[in-house]
Amino acid sequence: MSDSYWETPTQAASDGRRDQIILTGIEKSYGSLRVVGPIDLEVRQSEFLTLLGPSGSGKTTTLMMIAGLQLPSSGTIEIDGQDLTKVPPYRRNLGVMFQDYALFPHMTVGQNIAFPLKQRRLAKSAIAEQVREVADMVELGALLDRRIQDLSGGQRQRVALARTLVFKPKIVLMDEPLGALDRRLREQMQIEIKRIHDRLKTTFVVVTHDQDEALTMSDRVAVFNKGIIEQIGPVEELYSNPATAFVANFLGDNNNLVARCVETRNSHSCRVALTDDTVLETMAVGNICVGDDVTLTVRPESATLSKMPSQAVNQVRGELTDVIFHGDHWRVIVRLKNGASISVKVSDGGMIASLPPGSDVFVGIPPSKCRVFRAENEGDSNV
Ligand code: ADP
Ligand code: MG
Numbered sequence: 001m002s003d004s005y006w007e008t009p010t011q012a013a014s015d016g017r018r019d020q021i022i023l024t025g026i027e028k029s030y031g032s033l034r035v036v037g038p039i040d041l042e043v044r045q046s047e048f049l050t051l052l053g054p055s056g057s058g059k060t061t062t063l064m065m066i067a068g069l070q071l072p073s074s075g076t077i078e079i080d081g082q083d084l085t086k087v088p089p090y091r092r093n094l095g096v097m098f099q100d101y102a103l104f105p106h107m108t109v110g111q112n113i114a115f116p117l118k119q120r121r122l123a124k125s126a127i128a129e130q131v132r133e134v135a136d137m138v139e140l141g142a143l144l145d146r147r148i149q150d151l152s153g154g155q156r157q158r159v160a161l162a163r164t165l166v167f168k169p170k171i172v173l174m175d176e177p178l179g180a181l182d183r184r185l186r187e188q189m190q191i192e193i194k195r196i197h198d199r200l201k202t203t204f205v206v207v208t209h210d211q212d213e214a215l216t217m218s219d220r221v222a223v224f225n226k227g228i229i230e231q232i233g234p235v236e237e238l239y240s241n242p243a244t245a246f247v248a249n250f251l252g253d254n255n256n257l258v259a260r261c262v263e264t265r266n267s268h269s270c271r272v273a274l275t276d277d278t279v280l281e282t283m284a285v286g287n288i289c290v291g292d293d294v295t296l297t298v299r300p301e302s303a304t305l306s307k308m309p310s311q312a313v314n315q316v317r318g319e320l321t322d323v324i325f326h327g328d329h330w331r332v333i334v335r336l337k338n339g340a341s342i343s344v345k346v347s348d349g350g351m352i353a354s355l356p357p358g359s360d361v362f363v364g365i366p367p368s369k370c371r372v373f374r375a376e377n378e379g380d381s382n383v
Helices: 059-067 109-119 124-137 153-165 183-200 211-217 235-240 245-250 349-353
Strands: 021-030 033-043 048-052 074-079 095-097 171-175 203-208 220-225 228-233 255-266 269-274 279-284 293-298 304-306 315-325 330-336 341-346 360-364 370-374
Touching: 021 059, 033 059, 033 074, 033 228, 048 059, 048 211, 059 074, 059 171, 059 203, 095 153, 109 124, 109 153, 124 153, 153 171, 153 183, 183 211, 203 211, 211 235, 220 235, 220 245, 228 235, 228 245, 245 293, 245 370, 255 279, 255 341, 269 293, 304 341, 315 341, 330 349, 330 360
Parallel strands: 048 203, 048 220, 095 171, 171 203, 279 370
Antiparallel strands: 021 033, 021 074, 220 228, 255 269, 255 293, 269 279, 293 370, 304 360, 315 330, 315 360, 330 341
16 A cells, blocks of 8 residues: 555556446437437546536436436446446445535534445444545545534535545546535635546546536536537647537637638638628638538637738728726727627737727637638537
């Protein structure tokens, strides 16, 4: 054993196979209503995977099926190479933490954390040692004798986390674990959970609807929409290379402009016309044909603002209508000739001071930074 019980990373199985969760063709229906699937999902050993999506997109149902608390209508769930599709939750040995924490209010912090170990009939001395170590890790060491009702929201969240981790599960599943906390505490806990993950190397599958949370904690993110996974990958990839308009808009801010494809260059780029016939060069995502109605997306930080036209391609003229202060930058809203508005991130305070509302301005949209998606495919998986 190493110095600390908690420093020992999860070992690969003796045959060298990595611990994994593999969902194949998973579907869940209630009556004739399919709420999840079909989805295929592979969770790698030791990774921090976030299931991100709007309310009702099937994240909790998917997590419940991994936990064994819901049975899929079809498909299989394999964990560590074993088909566990129909194995009850208590035999999966997963750490599961839900939003309401479900702590025992009449017990102390220490008794709550010890609960999973008592259930597993560990010796008293081993229980005391493991509770002490995990409590120190989440900074609850001084509160072991406190009652749950005398704790703050953040402390309760730590107790729930400690109780989830105390029996060293090789996989931890969490559903909106920070939902009950205020913003400051939530951000602090995101960093702490990430730190614990990096230290324990346990596989984490975490549900959230909060994109900042997903960005802070995850190695990879699976974006859910209407019961299916639109895209899965590292956050940077989803952010800079969204596969669908839904992903482009759900992760980070985006401007969406209505346009029509007027020329395809190759499989990755095309020219589109806005409704006022302004023509722009763009990157194309999916199979775009001439004549298709498309949605053009560009992030506020990718667009540029200038007072004078330049030689650069993709400059659109407009009228500055609003300036919104965001602390470390401004959001400038520009109304284009066709009536659409576009938001541009500006950090130059001098420029802001010299541009009162009503000013004539030019918005630059770098071709490599704007993408078009077929309009009818918005929210669809088959792009
Ligand atoms: P999320 O966690 O992404 O908000 P859920 O997985 O909780 O989404 O729910 C997905 C969809 O399944 C929702 O439309 C929800 O109303 C529906 N749903 C969940 N549980 C049931 C149930 N027991 N009966 C019928 N519909 C359900
Ligand atoms: Mg949910």
